[in-house]
Amino acid sequence: MKSGKQRRQEMNLDRAARRAADAALAQKARLEERIRKAAIARGEKIRSLASVSKKILVNAANLGPNVSCGWPEFVHRGYYVDLPFTCKACGVHEVWTATQQKWWYESAKGGVWTAAVLCRPCRVKERERKITARQEHFEGLERKQLNTKE
Numbered sequence: 001m002k003s004g005k006q007r008r009q010e011m012n013l014d015r016a017a018r019r020a021a022d023a024a025l026a027q028k029a030r031l032e033e034r035i036r037k038a039a040i041a042r043g044e045k046i047r048s049l050a051s052v053s054k055k056i057l058v059n060a061a062n063l064g065p066n067v068s069c070g071w072p073e074f075v076h077r078g079y080y081v082d083l084p085f086t087c088k089a090c091g092v093h094e095v096w097t098a099t100q101q102k103w104w105y106e107s108a109k110g111g112v113w114t115a116a117v118l119c120r121p122c123r124v125k126e127r128e129r130k131i132t133a134r135q136e137h138f139e140g141l142e143r144k145q146l147n148t149k150e
């Protein structure tokens with residue numbers, strides 16, 4: 001037969017062991033929670049960095065002059081997005097990429113309210129047509145000047 005004192009001691013030991021086990025479990029849970037949060041934070045940081053690096057950002061300081069009082073959507077948005085469009089001349093479907101837009105607005109200083117309307121081959125043709133037209137115009141002027149001198 002166990003004495004009352006022995007039983008009390010056993011119960012106390014039991015309780016102490018349970019408390020220790022609970023504390024260890026709680027500590028383990030806290031540690032796992034911390035690791036989980038750190039992993040989430042790392043993941044979010046990586047995700048947000050990736051999405052930022054993929055975005056072609058608008059640098060408003062580089063934009064050409066804007067005579068209108070408002071600003072187009074891409075300036076408010078802060079980054080360029082690929083824009084599908086239909087060529088005005090040949091009707092082909094093309095995409096005006098974010099990179100092309102950044103070049104157009106910020107390097108070529110194209111008007112902020114202008115957008116691509118011609119596909120690449122038609123743009124080349126249009127440029128050649130303008131050059132020829134200008135040449136013909138100057139050649140015409142030259143002929144006129146020569147005619148008046150005669």
Ligand SMILES: [Zn+2]
Nearest residue numbers: 087090119122
């Ligand atoms: Zn075209």
